[in-house]
Amino acid sequence: xxxxxxxxxxxxxxxxPGAVVEIQDLAGDGNHYxxxxxxxxxxxxxxxxxxxxxxxxxxxxxxxxxxxxxxxTKE
Amino acid sequence: MDQKIKELITDEITNNPVCLFMKGTPDAxxxxxxxxxxxxxxILEVNYKGINVLEDQTLREGIKEFSDWPTIPQxxxxxxFIGGCDIIKEMYENGELKxxxxxxxxxxxx
Numbered sequence: 001x002x003x004x005x006x007x008x009x010x011x012x013x014x015x016x017p018g019a020v021v022e023i024q025d026l027a028g029d030g031n032h033y034x035x036x037x038x039x040x041x042x043x044x045x046x047x048x049x050x051x052x053x054x055x056x057x058x059x060x061x062x063x064x065x066x067x068x069x070x071x072x073t074k075e
Numbered sequence: 076m077d078q079k080i081k082e083l084i085t086d087e088i089t090n091n092p093v094c095l096f097m098k099g100t101p102d103a104x105x106x107x108x109x110x111x112x113x114x115x116x117x118i119l120e121v122n123y124k125g126i127n128v129l130e131d132q133t134l135r136e137g138i139k140e141f142s143d144w145p146t147i148p149q150x151x152x153x154x155x156f157i158g159g160c161d162i163i164k165e166m167y168e169n170g171e172l173k174x175x176x177x178x179x180x181x182x183x184x185x
Binding site: 047048051052055060062063068070071072 | 160
């Protein structure tokens with residue numbers, strides 16, 4: 001199971017309009033990614049809430065199709 | 076979710092001030108993310124209980140629902156969900172993890 005980098009980006013941007021999303025395929029296997037997301041929607045939210053917003057944008061794919069996505073959020 | 080699993084998780088986080096739900100054990104982690112958090116706690120000399128979710132599929136799914144968090148590892152301190160690997164790593168690097176340990180009166184290497 002794998003997920004395309006562009007697809008991940010699309011899901012996040014749909015849920016967080018205007019966000020700047022940088023994704024790296026860490027192992028080149030379509031399974032281990034790292035994403036840095038900058039969005040004004042994160043302001044005033046805890047880190048846990050921010051990460052949940054990103055997980056929610058992936059509509060249940062995290063932990064299933066998407067094995068590993070390291071997340072870094074910035075306001 | 077399954078009542079038994081809910082009780083088991085509640086018991087673990089109540090009886091163990093620092094609880095890490097992880098893949099594998101502190102001595103033999105089975106996943107890089109679990110190993111990373113485990114190592115940070117070891118470096119800080121925190122006394123913690125590692126709970127191997129790979130031994131029990133219902134626990135593995137149950138903890139995700141319990142915390143409303145889709146990934147493993149998950150760190151609990153004094154019954155509070157602190158975060159997964161990325162958040163703990165960030166908190167370790169910027170000093171927030173030490174602050175939480177201090178605030179919650181957990182012994183660690185200062």
